[in-house]
Amino acid sequence: MINSQIKSYDYYVLTTNDYGQDVVSTDAAGQVTMAINITNQTNQDNILYSKAEYIGLTHDKVFDTYIIQYNKTKLKVLYINEMGRYTQVFMTRMA
Secondary structure, eight states: OHHHHOEEEEEEEEEEOTTSOEEEOSSOOEEEEEEEEEOSSOOOSOTTTTTOOEEEEESSOOOTTEEEEETTEEEEEEEEEOOSSSEEEEEEEOO
16 A cells, blocks of 8 residues: 555755754755655654654655655655664654
8 A cells, every 4th residue: 555655756955054043955965765645644743753744755865854745845854763663753844
């Protein structure tokens, strides 16, 4: 079932400029294959998961500086859990 949801998404890289402000790259840095779903409830017990609105499953290497282009929405990677068969990627919408 997960395999049918896996699609390729462009990702951008989040960096910091000389003034300490976050800057998103203007061009896509690459692609990641991932199944992305909306979380239907938030986990308030752990601060790492509390802001997550989306969860993704992937076999690709993902870093917390990635911004995933999901349809017309940009998702910032909050936390990565590499335990298990798939890597779990917790994300939130960018403002």
